[in-house]
Amino acid sequence: MDNDLVPAAEACRLLGISRSTLYAYVSRGLLESRPGHDHRSRGYLRRDVERLAQRKRLGRGPARGAAQSLDRGLPVLETRISLIRPDGPYYRGRSAVAAVRAGATLEDTARLLWDCGSQDPFADPPGDWPARVVALAIDTELPPVARAMAVIPLLALQVPHSFQADPATRRALAATLLRQNAALMVARRPAGPVHRLLADAWRPGDAAFAELVRAALVLCADHELNVSAFAARVVASTGAHLHATVCAGLSALSGPRHGGATARVYALLEDARQCSDIGRLVAGRWKRGEDLPGFGHALYPDGDPRAIELLAMLRNAPVEAGALHLVDAVIAAAEAHSGRRPNVDFALAATCHAHRLPAEPALAMFATSRLAGWLAHALEQQAQGRLIRPRARYTGVMPDAHAADAGRDHPGA
Template sequence: MSMDSDLIPAAEACRLLGISPATLYAYVSRGLLESRPGRAHRSRVYRRQEVERLAQRKRLGRGAARGAAQSLDRGLPVMETRISLIRPDGPYYRGRSAVALARAGATLEDPARLLWDCGSQDPFADPPGDWPARLAPLANAAELPPLSRAMAVTPLRALRVPPSFQADQAPRRALAATRLRQNAGLLVARRPAGPVHRLLAGTWRPGDEAFAELVRAALVLCADHELNVSAFAARVVASTGAHLHATVCAGLSALAGPRHGGATARVCALLEDARQSRDVRRLVAVRWQQGEDLPGFGHALYPAGDPRAAELLAMLRAMPADPATMELVEAVVAAAAEVSGRRPNVDFTLAALCLAHGLTATHALSLFAAGRVAGWLAHALEQQTLGRLIRPRARYTGLPPDGDADAPHD
């Protein structure tokens, strides 16, 4: 993508938006737009696509029907939930800070109980059980990609379990607990047993207590993030009355996309490019100035920085890790801050955590999936309790029907 076609000067951005330069700078400070260094001294340029998207939002106005049209990309709220709240200092799980929970030593099972509104019930009291003999070869097939293995076995496990949408809350939560632990087992091709962070860390780096502590905190911080893409997908499926197993499959399928869970792979690629570069700052600056993204940096919901990433990065710096990789991570973080003003998000820190311990992008994605399933199940349980189908309407903008010249279209 060339500089000329994708990046535009401030004057052009103001023209497209119909605003003054002062208002344009205000948009940047509020996180509505991002600016990058231009070719001329002290000049700034803007991504045409972002400017045009913001201009379209301005044209849509605030009417109910038109407002809904712009709400599906981190815009207006589309439904109510009691599960989680996103604030500048990070997500809150039913009023409890995720960062504080991670800092206090909570395991993934603790926010799961909180997110599922368990009260005095402990859905993890019973063991998750072993794989049925017919499924064990597939569940333990380590040569398969983790998400693919989980998506293959999960619907087959549902064949032996009664439908969950007709059950009372306690059996649903118990099923959710089994589903969470079995999902973790599938992601590492091991029999599910013990706390999830112990299962993952013990499989990837046996005996490394410092690494297990990082995995524990990462799982807690990734447990839920409101109506993210995978949670919304799981919730839509749950609204049909489908089994909790189906909602987990929906979440895994959404997570597999490169614009969601696949972001960790793009972070690892950036770090590898930086490792091969003689000048990390120049590498980052050239990418940014040419209109390329910096994967793992910036977050639309955290203009001042992702608190989850800050917490994990602080822990990673304080614990033993590969010095060369940590030096590389610090160099990329510093370069991104200087060039773009952006700070790391949770995708970056998950990738950095794994690379600093000799693991890969696949492990980072599995870590994310093992934690986020707690949130998917929370949204599924809440939606099943509501008993309503999620079925939005589309605003048709195509060709009018044959012979109907007066049909509305854009």
Template sequence: MPTSDNELVTAAEACRLLGISTATLYAYVSRGLLGSRPGPDHRSRVYLRADVDRLAQRKRAGRGAARGAAQSLDRGLPVLETRISLIRPDSPYYRGQSAVAAVRAGATLEDIARLLWDCGEQDPFAAPFASAWPQRVQDVAGDASLPPIERALACIPLLALDVRQAFNPALPVRREIAATLLRHNAALLVARAPDARPVHELLGDAWRPGDADFAELVRAALVLCADHELNVSAFAARVVASTGAHLHATVCAGLSALSGPRHGGATMRAYALLRDALDSGDPAGFIASRWQRGEDLPGFGHVLYPHGDPRGAEVLRMLRERRGDAPAMAHVETVIAAAEEASGQHPNIDGLLAALCFVHDLPAAPALVLFAAGRSAGWLAHAQEQQALGTLIRPRARYTGLPPGGADEEAG
């Protein structure tokens, strides 16, 4: 019988489904493999049936090599090697350097792009840069009524037509193309003309002109979002890059993957949580009630950071320093405290991008723009690394449907 994603089960039922003891169940919770929430009597704990089923499936998959491979694309076994980024509890690391430390050292997105692209002494951002859009994209590129991702997706393929060396394999050439593309993507996301300034200044002026503290927060968010190992959008970019496609196509692949509600849409849902909690009149009660009903808390928790997302923690630290006295920040703190009390979960980067916008009286869309503008550096790094390997990403499928001939042949 199909189950609801919000169906809750007791500890005894979770142990039965997983084939484990109560002690092992508690160990799974402490290691972040399974989440729990208060039961009806507030003394017992209950578990989401969907999470228990997912963990049981992964346990079964681990018992056989073929099944393990089949599950490896769901945050499971490694499927590709990379020198670009590494996820550790304290920070993502870009080619061995802490992203959190880079934020505190004042790094810009351009600095991180040079690092991720392994530029060495080359500065691809020093190449000549045109400050106007080609005629064929002018109208769409400047149309602020269009959604940001769709505007970028409409223009980037057309911009590729003017890149004369799009398929040149020389690394210096490809890095210069990537640098221009990173700037173009950022400008398209905010419907501005191409700009050679650092991306955080372009975005900061688009939303809050003259606010230096806000621009610093934008800089930090871009750096922290620049890459995150083999996430969905980076994998999509690598798959496209493995075909030999030009870099513009790989960024379009990343943007397309980011447009889904389970990837880039997380910032929108996190923003809605903050707004709904405010509108409820009782933010702490709203959060606790939502969790007890078996609903998730968008913007909180991360499967790869069971003890807290260091990217979110860094943005929160900076928000507290710069906007700690703002009434909107007090609301954010209330929601964070209530979520941690109810669920034990800490805010992740999606939640803090949403909070950054909420505290500065911006709508939800800029949170996604920050993610897309920053992550483009990582997409371009993965695309260049994949094309340097010269291999095609083409996994095999394990067929589980009817055999040829359908039911008649199966009966025979």
């Protein structure tokens, strides 16, 4: 199983390294150790050891670099949109955390990400739903992301193809898409500002909660070439409509390893709420080789600044003290047993859990926010006019091996 723990000796054998090198790998973050089954030794996740061993087998040079590039490795393309630094993401050179503190909205952030200059693509009112989609758009029985994925392709039929349009027209279309997607997340008609649309749907009249939603939308608007942004960018490189690029991003986000992280964090918080010993719950998961959803981030080894900012705002919000105590107890237990700190997925789920909301709004906030980044990447890729088409490194059976097998099976041939 992927969660199997292998002892140090087995890890060294699989990797072809000494104990000292194994410990060096741990200190450099290439592997992580966990308490062994006898609680005195240390174990290593088999999946991580095997993944590292595969990388070593690729050898050095361009082939290895290309193989590692698609897993938070070497940069694979250039962008002017966002930069990830230890203190958080920067949008065209401006700190996302600083933007939150300055009162920026998602619309402000989108204008920056899309490099709008003096143009305000949100100047015109968003309009209402076309007749052919209104029933789907306000169907509260559908999950938010599924509702958006069902409606957005139909909305594309109402507008000219974006690939041939001038930049100002494309930005205006992007602004409409951003508002429409936000409305689809809460099964309402488009209206702005986006953070108030969402907050009023979930907690009407709660100004403090609306501020948390505003902050979350700005902090999550883009994060360089994350999975969904890369998927959207690849589709945009084909010349596809902006609506298609948005659907690609939503499809990627629907997977449990990306957008599904907030639901798993929420489930962890629910388990913690129902147990009498949070420390024991977290320690047990960690010792069994299970992950702690919402903790740790490969790009922020010292802690995710987006989570730090959002959790600080949550602690100052007028929510029940018991809810905050639960959040802080889970954080403390996770740090004590794993050394990991909360990431933005945890902060989003904790915001919803502390406000007695279900898990869905956490993903809806993320999907609403990240759309601004997907559209930024789509616009940039369309402007570059190049197709993204990487090569694959074949590791299967070679054709000559099949020929040899055929010869053995048919000796008279």
